[in-house]
Amino acid sequence: MSDAPKEIETLIELMARLPGLGPRSARRAVLQLVRKRATLLRPLAEAMAAVAENARECVVCRNVATRDVCDICASERRANGQICVVEDVADLWAMERAAVFKGRYHVLGGTLSALDAIGPEELGIPRLVRRVADEGVTEVILALNATVDGQTTAHYIADALAGSGATVTSLAQGVPVGGELDYLDDGTITAALRARKAL
Amino acid sequence: MSDAPKEIETLIELMARLPGLGPRSARRAVLQLVRKRATLLRPLAEAMAAVAENARECVVCRNVATRDVCDICASERRANGQICVVEDVADLWAMERAAVFKGRYHVLGGTLSALDAIGPEELGIPRLVRRVADEGVTEVILALNATVDGQTTAHYIADALAGSGATVTSLAQGVPVGGELDYLDDGTITAALRARKAL
Numbered sequence: 001m002s003d004a005p006k007e008i009e010t011l012i013e014l015m016a017r018l019p020g021l022g023p024r025s026a027r028r029a030v031l032q033l034v035r036k037r038a039t040l041l042r043p044l045a046e047a048m049a050a051v052a053e054n055a056r057e058c059v060v061c062r063n064v065a066t067r068d069v070c071d072i073c074a075s076e077r078r079a080n081g082q083i084c085v086v087e088d089v090a091d092l093w094a095m096e097r098a099a100v101f102k103g104r105y106h107v108l109g110g111t112l113s114a115l116d117a118i119g120p121e122e123l124g125i126p127r128l129v130r131r132v133a134d135e136g137v138t139e140v141i142l143a144l145n146a147t148v149d150g151q152t153t154a155h156y157i158a159d160a161l162a163g164s165g166a167t168v169t170s171l172a173q174g175v176p177v178g179g180e181l182d183y184l185d186d187g188t189i190t191a192a193l194r195a196r197k198a199l
Numbered sequence: 200m201s202d203a204p205k206e207i208e209t210l211i212e213l214m215a216r217l218p219g220l221g222p223r224s225a226r227r228a229v230l231q232l233v234r235k236r237a238t239l240l241r242p243l244a245e246a247m248a249a250v251a252e253n254a255r256e257c258v259v260c261r262n263v264a265t266r267d268v269c270d271i272c273a274s275e276r277r278a279n280g281q282i283c284v285v286e287d288v289a290d291l292w293a294m295e296r297a298a299v300f301k302g303r304y305h306v307l308g309g310t311l312s313a314l315d316a317i318g319p320e321e322l323g324i325p326r327l328v329r330r331v332a333d334e335g336v337t338e339v340i341l342a343l344n345a346t347v348d349g350q351t352t353a354h355y356i357a358d359a360l361a362g363s364g365a366t367v368t369s370l371a372q373g374v375p376v377g378g379e380l381d382y383l384d385d386g387t388i389t390a391a392l393r394a395r396k397a398l
Contacts, residue, residue, distance in 0.1 A: 003295035005265040007253055011246040017239060018228045025219040031288055032218050033247070034254045034263050040216060045247035047210040048232070052241045054206055055233045064233050066204040089203075089230055096202035 008034070060131070062107040062124060064089050078104050081138040083131065085157060087111060087145055095143060103141075106131070111149035112156055123153070125160055132164045142170040207233070259330070261306040261323060263288050277303050280337040282330065284356060286310060286344055294342060302340075305330070310348035311355055322352070324359055331363045341369040 004012065008030060016026035033041040057063070058070035065071070072078050082103030086092050092105050108123040110116075120126060132140060140161055144150035158168045173191035175184065184192075203211065207229060215225035232240040256262070257269035264270070271277050281302030285291050291304050307322040309315075319325060331339060339360055343349035357367045372390035374383065383391075 003292055004263060005254075005270065007246065007249045007265055008263060011243075011250050014239065014243045014246050019231050020220060020224040020228060027289060027292065029217045029219060030250075031263070034250065034288075037251055037254065040213065041247055042251045044210075044213045045244055045251055047206065047213050048240055048244035048247065050206045051210050051229075051233065052236055052244055055204075055236065064203060064207060064230070066206055071204065089233075090226060093202055093226065 058107075061105045062109055063092055063105060072104055078102060079135070081136060082141060083128070083135075083137050083139075084141045084143050085128065086143050087150060087153075091143065091145070101141070103139075104135075108144075108153065111144070111147075111153040113149065120156065120160070125157060128157070129160055129164065132161060132166050137164075137166050139167045139169060142168065144170070146173060257306075260304045261308060262291055262304060271303055277301065278334065280335060281340060282327070282334075282336050282338075283340045283342050284327065285342050286349060286352075290342065290344075300340070302338075303334075307343075307352065310343070310346075310352040312348065319355065319359070324356060327356070328359055328363065331360060331365050336363075336365050338366045338368060341367065343369070345372060 011033075012023070012026050012030045015021055015029055016023045018026075021029060033044070054066040056065055056068065058065040058073055059068050060073040061070060063070040063072060067074070080103045082101070083106050084092075084095060084101055084103060085106045085108065086095065087108050087110065089107055092107055095101050095105075106124065106128045108125075110118050110123060112118060112120070112123065128140075131137065140157070142154045142157060144154045154170055161168050172195060173188065174195055175181070175188065175192045181189065210232075211222070211225050211229045214220055214228055215222045217225075220228060232243070253265040255264060255267065257264040257272055258267050259272040260269060262269040262271060266273070279302045281300070282305050283291075283294060283300055283302060284305045284307065285294065286307050286309065288306055291306055294300050294304075305323065305327045307324075309317050309322060311317060311319070311322065327339075330336065339356070341353045341356060343353045353369055360367050371394060372387065373394055374380070374387065374391045380388065
């Protein structure tokens with residue numbers, strides 16, 4: 001409640017439902033929008049309407065797309081026999097920013113969770129298994145978060161792909177670039193020590 | 200950059216310009232919006248378009264309004280001879296949430312600042328002085344932030360209203376309700392001690 005006119009109140013309530021914004025920051029954001037009606041609010045309304053109109057899930061990999069098949073799946077140059085499995089579109093974007101992976105993706109959209117009734121079907125794992133066979137995939141790289149749920153899901157996928165002929169790999173664990181040992185948790189140090197390499 | 204389709208990239212860039220959201224949280228918010236296209240994105244686009252269409256500044260007090268004169272200035276019941284001066288619409292909303300002030304407002308839209316070339320004219324102070332005369336105002340309550348800029352502006356307004364016949368008051372300074380002394384700054388404790396009252 002902020003005693004603003006109804007239209008503005010509605011906008012504040014909707015903005016407060018965005019991750020990272022609470023009621024207070026939603027009010028601040030809306031005031032900023034009202035102040036910058038021409039330069040920010042109107043373009044934002046139009047951009048949202050455009051995305052609402054066009055955004056969908058890629059039918060192949062579940063990436064966010066504006067066509068049925070996303071740009072990565074549509075690009076022949078990305079058919080290099082590698083599929084990188086990520087939990088979320090945000091993780092796919094993070095991989096793309098690194099600009100080092102040249103293959104295609106499979107976006108799970110979450111991790112296995114009995115509690116939330118998320119099984120292999122919800123994560124599209126049977127579809128991933130079919131893609132591996134159909135697209136002649138030689139390597140599936142599991143780029144899941146290094147959390148318990150992420151690792152449980154990774155093991156399930158590795159089992160599901162056991163007879164597929166594709167190699168299943170996962171991202172290396174170790175010290176992040178620029179990381180200081182003093183700030184790392186024990187698990188990371190243990191993993192980095194176990195995977196130590198000769199210089 | 201997130202290698203998303205152009206429409207989504209545009210939306211991320213615009214969202215990142217909102218106060219409280221950076222590039223990373225803007226990406227998260229946009230992914231959430233894409234996931235909740237029907238329940239959040241579309242209503243938000245419509246709410247923004249409605250506000251962009253209708254929002255304006257109240258010609259009397261500079262509050263945010265959807266008509267030329269805001270609801271508070273339009274209400275005869277709020278003409279009680281008191282005007283509360285606030286820096287920002289967010290402050291007006293905070294006063295209204297407290298639901299204790301029954302008069303009208305004047306929104307400065309900032310504080311005096313030689314550096315940013317914000318003078319009395321930009322803050323509508325001459326207009327405030329005219330309103331005090333025209334509306335038969337008996338008390339002007341300065342509810343400015345307890346910052347150096349806020350207090351400088353408060354003194355300027357008090358001087359400008361010196362010959363108007365209206366009493367100029369300001370919010371009391373002291374210990375906030377529920378406040379613990381140990382967490383208060385020295386200035387607040389000094390102000391609270393100076394303004395102590397007999398029980």
